[in-house]
Amino acid sequence: MSDVSQFDIASLAKKARQASPVVAQLTTTQKNNILMAMAAKVRAEKSMLIGENSKDIDAGKSKGLTDAMLDRLLLTDARIEGIAGAIEEIVALADPVGSVSGLKKRPNGIEVGKMRIPLGVIAMIYEARPNVTAEAAALCLKSGNAVILRGGSEAVHSNRAISNLWHQVLQDFAIPTEIITIVPNTDRNVITELLTLNEYIDLVIPRGGEALIRYVSDNSRIPVIQHYKGVCHLYIDNDADLGQAIEILVNGKTQRPSACNAIETLLVHSDIAATFLPNAAQALAPFAVKVHSCEQSSQYFDNAELATEDDYHAEYLAQEVAVRVVSDFDSAIAHIQQYSSDHTEVIVTQNYQRSREFIRRINSSVVMVNASSRFSDGGELGLGSEIGISTSKLHAFGPMGLQALTTEKFIVYGDGQVRS
Amino acid sequence: MSDVSQFDIASLAKKARQASPVVAQLTTTQKNNILMAMAAKVRAEKSMLIGENSKDIDAGKSKGLTDAMLDRLLLTDARIEGIAGAIEEIVALADPVGSVSGLKKRPNGIEVGKMRIPLGVIAMIYEARPNVTAEAAALCLKSGNAVILRGGSEAVHSNRAISNLWHQVLQDFAIPTEIITIVPNTDRNVITELLTLNEYIDLVIPRGGEALIRYVSDNSRIPVIQHYKGVCHLYIDNDADLGQAIEILVNGKTQRPSACNAIETLLVHSDIAATFLPNAAQALAPFAVKVHSCEQSSQYFDNAELATEDDYHAEYLAQEVAVRVVSDFDSAIAHIQQYSSDHTEVIVTQNYQRSREFIRRINSSVVMVNASSRFSDGGELGLGSEIGISTSKLHAFGPMGLQALTTEKFIVYGDGQVRS
Structure with missing residues (x-):
């Protein structure tokens, strides 16, 4: 069986690669028509999908x-309507493919610029x-890419049903169905094999728990967009508007x-x-936020536990927060640089100089002044x-929209110039 | 020995990572002053370097x-002057770090934009x-990155000498010398270990033969910029200016x-x-270009060999060329899509429609109309x-300047906004 599945995934990926120039060359109107037809099909086939x-x-x-x-697995009437609506929102987005930037004349008269193109597969x-099966495929199609979708075994019937709808729509438009490929086999072996197919696949985006992302990153010969975790920091400066600070804390945490x-x-x-801190304790109390405090801050919270090194690395994903008093701005920066997951960091301050310094010195994917991390x-x-969201710096950093699924090639217009 | 070298490379990389925020925060003036001092030092220490x-x-x-x-290994007076001049040219380049683009107000009043930042290490x-030891380090410094340089064993004395000059200059400016690190050990094992250090290193750029690049790509957990080879195509359209076509052919090939x-x-x-083709044969003859021709074109060349499948994949890097007659524009596109190395492709044509189609349909890193591939x-x-030049599409595609050594983070300026 293992040999068979290995053969299959390489052959599926090769077909996706061969079909990819077709989707790369579709006009924006053609792509939008396909997406509108898919949204309508999803609505029309609601009871089949629920079944x-x-x-x-x-x-x-x-x-x-x-x-x-x-x-998370469940599809309801409302969620299916949500999928159709999400596809319609993608129709409304600007098509990045084909846009030209920076066209400039060189001293010898050639014109050089860059044109945005799809990544490929x-x-x-x-x-x-x-819903990923519908929405990720729609984003890849809108950005001119072929896509290979490998969902989990728990959702195999739902994913196959959505994939069938895609293929019906593509056939109606006489587009090769290989531009949206669902991997039918959900063995872990298939992922391992897929990650070696750098001849056919340009980018891998894992979405799921840290174990999945680490497995993909450690085993892939194809570039991977990594999003391990978000350990987001909120720093309240001595010149903060404390009312704002409370609102941003409560919104960001709870x-x-x-x-x-x-x-x-x-x-x-x-x-x-x-x-x-007394105001913060009072504002967080209604949400029963568990506090892991440093020694200096523990006096302000009821039932606070002392924060350990692990707490400063923790992504709680729950009503739970680490609290630390820092002696100055530089100590806040140093704490963030040491523990950051490169996701999002926020300063609350009314100080001009420190707002600028925070923006300049913190190189996480999103850096904010006086706004909620949310x-x-x-x-x-x-x-x-x-x-997806990338917390590694190559290619894309931070939340990824359509443009992150494209790259740029150089284009050159000459009149017969040669190099001397 | 192996354990010792493994320990060393991880510890070197960790120190480079720890020093990287310093180089990321230098002003353009500071970076330019360091580069000017290095150019002067290289000139002053010419006889030491030659020794x-x-x-x-x-x-x-x-x-x-x-x-x-x-x-390639040899340093001469002229080449050392060339290194100093190359560093001075980098001084003259615009600093990409810190530039902000696309700052826009969202409906809730927050302002969102992107700021360019160094990759890190x-x-x-x-x-x-x-010369790579001098010039690559200068490019990394100008773009705000720490760099780890691992040159070949053949150049170990030259590389160490250049590295010593860097460290003297950095010490004069009270900058941590770890921002430019030369790996003293030239074992292959050290590369293998280095390629696992994704905790400390953001990007690997291999420069050398295909075997080196493949080894790095296949073994790296760190993103790699790949440049395998350039199989560049020149397509002469039926509407070409044939005089231009001959000049572009001779320049591009010879x-x-x-x-x-x-x-x-x-x-x-x-x-x-x-x-x-008779004119092409005549124009290439003075350069003794060896021709691998298709059946249709063989009659026009003396001593042409019949082209095999391998010839269409070949990067000759010599006075040698494959020649194929194609029945139409689409066949030319199909040939290029099948055999392209994604480097550079050129069309010579006076036809408006086909010039546009070639630019749109060929997704190599550089696509040209009526200009030399050179x-x-x-x-x-x-x-x-x-x-370097990237022939893979992620992060950078085509020739890479300073900007390809940076990424963009999102920056957000608010007035206390929270998410509802």
Whole structure:
């Protein structure tokens, strides 16, 4: 079986590569028409999708998936409408492919510029949520890329059903169905083999837990967009507007603690600790936020535990926060540089000089002054739909929209020039 | 010994990482002052450099290096002046670090933009030429990156001498010398270990033969800029200006055949084959260019051999060319898509529609109309000094200047906004 599956994935990937020039050359209108047809098809086939999804839910229950996992797997009328709506939002996004920038004349008369082009073939490796099968494929299509989707075994019926809809739509438009390929085999071996196919695949985007991302990064010969975790810091400066600081803390920590852009560590300048921390404790109390405090801050919180080194590295993803009093601005910067996951860091200050220094000295993917870390998201930052968040610096850094699925080639217009 | 060297490289890389925020925060003036001091130091220490280099040359002769390899290794007065001049050219380049683009106000009033920042720590793995030790380090410094340089064993004395000059200059400016690190150990094991240090190193750039690049790509957990080879195509359209076509062919093939941007395959539209190819044969004859022709074109060349499949994949790097007559424009596109190394492709045509189609449909890193492939080079395209050429699409594609050694983070300016 192993040999068969290995043969299959290479052959699927090769077909995706061969079909990729077709999707790369579609006009924006053609791509939008396909997406609109898919949105309509998803709505029309709602009961079929719910029927197929119920097979996954039943299997998940008998396999003992947690309620949280079953919930992520579940398709409802509202969620299917959400998928159709998400595809329509992608229609509304500007098409990055073909745009030319920086066309300049060189001294010898040749004109040199850059044109944005698709990457080619993108592989998505992801876990439970079946909406990825619809939305990631739509983003890849809009950016002119072929896509290979390898979802988890829990969602196999749902993913196959969505993939069938894609293929029906593509056939209606006489487009090769290989530009959207679902890997039917959910063995781990298939991922291992897929990650060697750098001849056919240009980029791998894993979406899921840290173990999956680490496995993909450690075993891939294809470039990988990595998003390990978000240990986001909020630093309250001695010149902060303390009312703003409380709002930004409460929003960042409690509004959706399971999100990677939630605050995990609060740093407070020692000059304002005695004023700010009692208010912070009071504001967090209604959300039953568990506090891991440094020695100086523990007096302000009921039932605080002393923070360990592990707490400063922790992505709690829960109503839980590490709190540390720092002696000055430089100590805050040093703490962030030591423990940062390169995701999102926020300063609250009314000091002009320190707002500039924070922006300049902190090189995480999103750096903010006086705003909630919860804005660190493709939609909120104005990119439109997001295909992932990169916390490594190569190619893309931070929330990734359509443009992160493209690259630029050089274009040269001459009149017969040769090099002397 | 192996354990010791492994310990050393990880510890060197960790120190480079720790020092990297210092170089990231230097102002353009500070960086330029350091570079000017290095250029002066290189000139002042010319005889020391030539003395150290002669040790490498002597060792190379007794190891039986070829004349070509010895020539690449050799430092002369003129070449040392060339190194100093190259560093001064980097001073003149615009500093990409800190520039902000696309700052826009979102509906909730936050302002979102992107700021260009250094990658962090870059490792260069390269072979003979000692000028890389000076020039690559200068490019990394100007772009705010720490660099780890691992040159070949043939150049060990020359590289150490140049590295000592760097460290003297950095000490004069009270900058940690760890921002420019030369790996003293030239075992292959050290490369293998270095390629696992993704905790400390952000990018690896190998420069050298295909075997080195493949080894690095296959074994690296760190993103790698790949440049395998340049199989550059020149397509002469039926609407070409045939005088231009001859000049572009002769320049592209013969001016510097050892360069990766030299033409390796000539494609000719069948309608003009009988007019163009006799002239091409005559124009190439003085350069004794060996021709591997298709059946249709063999009649026009003396001593042509029939081209095999291997010839269409070949990067000759010599006065040697594959020639193929194609029945139409689409066949030319299909040939290029099948055999392209994604480096550089050229069309010669006076046809408006086909010039546009060629630019749109060919997704190699540099695509040209009516100009010599020899312009596919950082300097000629206006990037200034080049640190390498990427033939893979992620992060950078084509000739890489200073900007390719940086990335962008998101910056957000708010007034206390929180997410609802």
